[in-house]
Amino acid sequence: MNQPKLDLLQGTLDLMVLQALSVMGSMHGYGLARRIEQVSGDQILLNQGTIYASLVRLQVRGWISAEWGTSGNNRKAKFYTITAAGREQLAADLAYWERLVDVMVRVVSMKAEAEAQ
Numbered sequence: 001m002n003q004p005k006l007d008l009l010q011g012t013l014d015l016m017v018l019q020a021l022s023v024m025g026s027m028h029g030y031g032l033a034r035r036i037e038q039v040s041g042d043q044i045l046l047n048q049g050t051i052y053a054s055l056v057r058l059q060v061r062g063w064i065s066a067e068w069g070t071s072g073n074n075r076k077a078k079f080y081t082i083t084a085a086g087r088e089q090l091a092a093d094l095a096y097w098e099r100l101v102d103v104m105v106r107v108v109s110m111k112a113e114a115e116a117q
Contacts, residue, residue, distance in 0.1 A: 003043075011093075013050065013051075013054045014054050014057065014058055014063075014093075015090070015093045015094070015097065016036050017032060017036070017051075017054050017055065017058060017064075017080075018058065018063060018064070018082055018086055018089065018090040018093070019090060019094075020032055020035055020036055020039075021064060021080060021081060021082040021086070022082050022086075022087065022090055025081070026067075026079045026080065026081045027079060027080060028069075028071055028077040028078060028079050028080070029048070029051050029052055029055055029078065029080070030048075030051075030071075030077070031071075032051060032055075032080070033046040033047075033048070033050075036051075058080075058086065059080070061089075062083060062085050062086075063082065063083055063085055063086030063089050063090075064080045064081060064082055064083060064086050065080070065081050065083055066078045066079065066080050066081075067079055067081070
């Protein structure tokens with residue numbers, strides 16, 4: 001059965017972009033979107049408007065910087081790089097999401113625990 005793509009929760013795309021830039025280094029928007037889709041196992045689909053809105057938001061906050069360059073197919077493209085402030089924000093966001101995942105696992109598994117008792 002073919003499952004629909006996952007909807008992203010607010011704030012998750014910014015975290016994914018920061019993480020991708022942290023791991024992969026400088027990338028252009030299209031490359032970022034495709035890499036995030038690939039790592040998700042194609043469970044999410046990012047259109048250009050979605051990824052670029054995130055990139056603008058992150059740049060305004062000072063968490064990424066941008067510089068014009070030439071892409072692999074010899075086209076002019078903006079390349080984005082995570083900043084020191086972005087790395088700090090990434091660390092804070094990762095800590096938050098780890099806590100949230102832990103809480104969600106505990107709450108979601110509550111039914112199974114109650115049935116086991």
